[in-house]
Amino acid sequence: MKIIRGREIADKILKELKEKISQQNLELGLAVVLVGQNEASELYVRLKKKAAEEAGIKFKLYNFTEKNSEPEIIELIKNLNTDKNITGIIVQLPLPEKFNTQKIISSIAPEKDADGFSVESQSLPVFPSAIMRLAESSEQEVSGKFGIVVANSKEFGETMVGMLEQKKNKSKYILVKDLENSLDLIKKADIIITAVGKPKLISGNMLKEGVIVIDGGISKINGKVVGDVDFESVKNIISAISPVPGGVGPVTIACLLENVYRLTKK
Numbered sequence: 001m002k003i004i005r006g007r008e009i010a011d012k013i014l015k016e017l018k019e020k021i022s023q024q025n026l027e028l029g030l031a032v033v034l035v036g037q038n039e040a041s042e043l044y045v046r047l048k049k050k051a052a053e054e055a056g057i058k059f060k061l062y063n064f065t066e067k068n069s070e071p072e073i074i075e076l077i078k079n080l081n082t083d084k085n086i087t088g089i090i091v092q093l094p095l096p097e098k099f100n101t102q103k104i105i106s107s108i109a110p111e112k113d114a115d116g117f118s119v120e121s122q123s124l125p126v127f128p129s130a131i132m133r134l135a136e137s138s139e140q141e142v143s144g145k146f147g148i149v150v151a152n153s154k155e156f157g158e159t160m161v162g163m164l165e166q167k168k169n170k171s172k173y174i175l176v177k178d179l180e181n182s183l184d185l186i187k188k189a190d191i192i193i194t195a196v197g198k199p200k201l202i203s204g205n206m207l208k209e210g211v212i213v214i215d216g217g218i219s220k221i222n223g224k225v226v227g228d229v230d231f232e233s234v235k236n237i238i239s240a241i242s243p244v245p246g247g248v249g250p251v252t253i254a255c256l257l258e259n260v261y262r263l264t265k266k
Contacts, residue, residue, distance in 0.1 A: 001083065001235055001236075001239060001240065001241065002138060002239065002240040002241075003241060003242075003243055003245060004105075004137050004138055004208060004214075004240055004241065004242045004243075005037065005243070005247075006130075006242060006243075006246055006247040006249060006250045007133060007246050007249045007250045009133060009134065009137055009250070009251050009254070010051075010249060010250035010251045010253065010254040011036075011250075013251070013254035013255070013257075013258060014051060014054060014055050014254050014257065015035055017055045017254075017258060017261055018054070018055045018056050018145070018176070019175070019254070019258055020261065021055065021056045021057070021261065022056060026057075026261070026264055026265075027085070027087075027088075027264075028056070028057040028058065028086045028087050028088070028260050028261060028264050029057070029058040029059075029083075029086045029088070030048075030052050030053055030057050030058070030059050030060070030085075030086070030088045030089075030114065030257070030260050031060045031061075031062065031080045031085050031086045031088070031089045032040075032048060032049075032059070032060070032061050032062065032089075032090055032091075032092060033046055033062045033064070033065070033073065033076065033089070033091045033092065033093050034061060034062070034063050034064070034089070034092045035063075035064040035065075035068070035073065035091075035092070035096060035099065036065065036066050036095070036096040036263060037065075040218075041092045041093075041094070044253075045061060045092055047249075047250075047253055048164070048253055048256065049061065049156070051253045051254065051257060052257060052260075055257055057257060057260060057261075058085070060086065062076055066096045066098065068138070068181055069099060069263070070099055070103065070104065072104070072174075073089075073091075073104055074103070074104060074107045076109045076172075076258045077089065077091075077104070077108055078107060080112070081107075081109040081112060086112065086264055087112065087260055087264040088112055088113075088256075088259060088260035088263050088264070089108045089109075089112045089113065089114060090104055090106070090108075090113075090114050090115045090147030090256065091101075091104055091115075093100045100181070106118055106119075106120055111263060111266065112230055112253070112263060113263075114126075114255065114256055114259045114260050114261070115194070116129075116259060122262075122263060122266060123259040123262065123263060124255075124259065125159055126158050126252050126255040126256045126259060127156075127195070127216065127248070127252050128156070128159050128163050129132065129163070129193075129252075129255045130248050130251035130252040130255045131163075131193055131214050131248060132158065132163050132164075132167070132255070133255065134192075134210060134214050134242045134247060134248060134251060134252050135191060135214055138185065138212045138239070139240065140212055140240060141168070141191060142167055142191065142212070143156050143167045143168045144168055144169065144195065145169045145170075145190035145191050146169065146170050146171070146188055146189055146190050146191070147164040147169045147170070147171035147172075147189060147190065147191040147192075147193065148171070148172060148185060148186055148189040148192050148193070149161055149164070149171065149172070149173040149174070149192040149193045149194075149195075150173075150174050150176060150178055150179065150186075150190070150192070150193070150195070150196055150201070150202070150228070151173050151174070151175060151176065151195060151201070152175070152196050152197070153175075154173075154175070155176065155197060156173075157173025158172075158173065160173060160193055160195075161173050163213045164193075164214065168190065169190075172185065174186070175216055176196045176198065176201070179201070179218035180204055183206060186206050186207070187206065187207065187210060188208065188212075190208075190211060190212065191210070191211065191212045191213075191214070192207065192211055192212070192213045192214070193213075193216065194213075194214070194215055194216060194217055194227075194228040194229065195216035195217055195228070195248075196217050196228050197217045197218055197219045197228070198217065198219065198228055199217075199219050199221055199226050199227075199228070199230075200228075200230040201217065201228040201229070201230075202215075202227075202228055202229045202230065202233065202234070203229075203230045203231035203233045203236045204230070204234040204235075205233070207234060207237050207238065208236055208237075210237075210238070210239045211238050212238070212239055212241075213225035213229055213234065213237065213238050213240070213241040213242070213244070214241075214242045214247075214248065215228055215229045215242050215244050215247060215248070216228075216248045217229075217244065218244060220250075226242060226244055227243075227244030228244075229241065229244075231243075240259045
């Protein structure tokens with residue numbers, strides 16, 4: 001069994017990115033909009049800042065509280081859209097419930113949408129992209145397989161299935177609420193991708209021998225960060241797995257910064 005270590009993949013991406021930025025003498029600027037006080041979001045923003053600065057990308061954080069209005073946030077984003085020093089923009093999710101997430105995300109100009117969330121974005125969505133990078137680092141063939149995506153949302157499921165199918169994989173997504181009725185389908189999968197945030201959701205008796213598992217779920221048990229997969233029950237069945245923490249997270253940040261580079265080049 002191979003442990004697919006995201007930190008190693010991310011470090012390689014960031015090293016190559018730093019070299020390109022330096023050699024091409026590029027000026028990159030990433031603006032991050034953070035709304036409210038969410039401990040996990042604040043941690044992710046700090047990690048993005050650290051990685052950006054290490055790669056040679058200028059980082060600018062804009063903080064809002066829940067007392068701020070939606071028009072205020074959108075006004076800032078519109079100003080950033082025309083700021084030549086900013087080449088990529090992201091809104092850190094999730095937003096507090098009072099805000100219309102899609103409306104705010106949609107105010108980012110497509111040519112500056114570094115997360116790849118908007119319909120017209122010129123970037124690949126970073127989380128699904130990171131998952132594919134991990135799968136491709138499994139030392140297994142990841143084309144011509146049968147892939148199953150276990151998801152919380154139709155949007156993520158469809159995006160992930162699309163990426164798998166680009167690699168000539170027959171693929172389907174299952175919403176977590178339908179998991180119990182889909183066990184026969186899961187048992188046939190060569191690749192399992194899960195991003196739900198529910199500990200021990202995926203166990204060994206659900207999987208076939210030699211499956212590749214990419215765990216994109218994050219939750220906590222007794223203060224410890226864990227994924228969706230019950231590692232102890234799957235470790236003797238699977239051929240490769242991404243750990244939590246240290247799997248999808250670091251690669252997602254690296255893919256985000258890659259998007260900023262590509263947007264700058266365009």
